[in-house]
Amino acid sequence: MSVLDRLGQKLLFSFDPETAHGMSIAALRCGLPLGAPRDARLPTHDARLKVSLCGLDFPNPLGMAAGYDKNAEVPDALLGLGFGFAEVGTITPLPQSGNPKPRIFRLTADEAVINRLGFNNEGHAAAEKRLAARKGRQGIVGVNIGANKDSADRIADYERGVARFAPYASYLTVNISSPNTPGLRNMQAREQLGELLSRVMAARAAATAQRPIFLKIAPDLVEAELEDIAAEVSEKKIDGVIVSNTTLARTGLWSGGLANETGGLSGKPLFERSTAVLARMRKLLGPQMAIIGVGGVDSAEAALEKIRAGADLVQLYTGMIYAGPALPGRIIAGMARLAERERLKSIGELRDSGCAHWSERL
Ligand SMILES: Cc1cc2nc3c(=O)[nH]c(=O)nc-3n(C[C@H](O)[C@H](O)[C@H](O)COP(=O)(O)O)c2cc1C
Numbered sequence: 389m390s391v392l393d394r395l396g397q398k399l400l401f402s403f404d405p406e407t408a409h410g411m412s413i414a415a416l417r418c419g420l421p422l423g424a425p426r427d428a429r430l431p432t433h434d435a436r437l438k439v440s441l442c443g444l445d446f447p448n449p450l451g452m453a454a455g456y457d458k459n460a461e462v463p464d465a466l467l468g469l470g471f472g473f474a475e476v477g478t479i480t481p482l483p484q485s486g487n488p489k490p491r492i493f494r495l496t497a498d499e500a501v502i503n504r505l506g507f508n509n510e511g512h513a514a515a516e517k518r519l520a521a522r523k524g525r526q527g528i529v530g531v532n533i534g535a536n537k538d539s540a541d542r543i544a545d546y547e548r549g550v551a552r553f554a555p556y557a558s559y560l561t562v563n564i565s566s567p568n569t570p571g572l573r574n575m576q577a578r579e580q581l582g583e584l585l586s587r588v589m590a591a592r593a594a595a596t597a598q599r600p601i602f603l604k605i606a607p608d609l610v611e612a613e614l615e616d617i618a619a620e621v622s623e624k625k626i627d628g629v630i631v632s633n634t635t636l637a638r639t640g641l642w643s644g645g646l647a648n649e650t651g652g653l654s655g656k657p658l659f660e661r662s663t664a665v666l667a668r669m670r671k672l673l674g675p676q677m678a679i680i681g682v683g684g685v686d687s688a689e690a691a692l693e694k695i696r697a698g699a700d701l702v703q704l705y706t707g708m709i710y711a712g713p714a715l716p717g718r719i720i721a722g723m724a725r726l727a728e729r730e731r732l733k734s735i736g737e738l739r740d741s742g743c744a745h746w747s748e749r750l
Pocket residue numbers: 453454455456458477478492501503505507532563566604632633634653654655656658682683684685703704705706707
């Protein structure tokens with residue numbers, strides 16, 4: 389980390405995590421060059437890092453995960469940090485304030501975070517306005533959609549999300565894996581999932597633009613549940629799966645009291661489990677299905693390991709809290725170096741080379 393990034397991080401860490409998050413969004417909104425790739429030679433557009441997937445051409449395989457830019461305020465600034473794509477949201481039809489504060493906790497000794505935000509966001513209309521204003525701009529921006537906590541028909545909330553954001557989103561993510569909306573994760577059970585995916589695909593067919601649809605799943609699923617999800621995803625012809633959201637598990641943490649906070653854990657301690665689940669999903673879904681790997685990525689090595697385990701693309705969030713906004717540029721540079729050293733024509737050549745090994749670790 390550069391001196392400037394270290395100072396920036398020290399400043400942000402002197403505030404509570406949610407205030408710090410707001411400050412970082414404000415900085416990006418104002419175009420502050422906080423960590424933007426200062427080195428013009430960064431290979432963010434190296435031909436060997438390009439990935440073509442579901443009809444989209446990603447300049448590199450690293451994306452910003454959902455939850456950082458919940459209200460679609462700074463997708464272009466995120467792309468400016470070097471990310472090959474940015475996912476905004478989770479966005480629910482109506483605005484909602486989420487759970488009482490404090491609701492984000494830094495587990496510094498573990499390079500992890502626990503959050504129980506509960507889909508705090510400004511709702512469809514506010515995000516649509518911002519996305520409409522950037523329509524026609526370059527850059528892959530996915531929209532992650534969710535359901536309101538008090539919705540009488542949660543599936544209808546996802547249908548509305550598809551209809552509303554299809555004109556603006558490069559892809560849509562159906563998020564049913566947040567642990568912070570009571571009962572949401574039950575939608576991963578086979579019967580509910582079948583109905584959700586049928587209705588979401590029907591909403592897509594009726595929408596003004598046909599966008600790839602990804603399903604984001606939890607890491608806390610047993611083999612039989614993963615098999616059910618894989619069967620439904622294949623049957624309903626969903627375009628891909630994002631593995632994974634945050635975990636309810638608390639194994640192997642160094643941090644004391646804060647580890648007992650309720651919520652989803654992200655960051656370094658999630659890497660192992662989320663990568664094993666990703667590899668298992670690759671085995672179950674076969675080579676054609678798109679898979680995005682997320683959970684504990686904080687270096688080029690970790691990102692490459694996700695690809696070896698079976699990911700076409702990789703996302704991160706918590707890693708940037710600890711390493712600063714220069715992290716995406718560093719990861720992409722590391723990937724390009726490996727491609728050079730191994731004489732790869734495309735980074736995708738690595739995909740699945742560690743799938744057997746990782747899927748056995750489940
Ligand atoms: C503060 C915070 C808020 C999040 N909010 C969302 C969200 O709204 N929707 C979503 O799909 N994932 C959300 N996530 C999960 C991340 O997208 C990601 O799946 C998870 O954090 C694992 O990646 P990481 O270890 O790189 O952070 C959130 C994560 C954090 C830390």
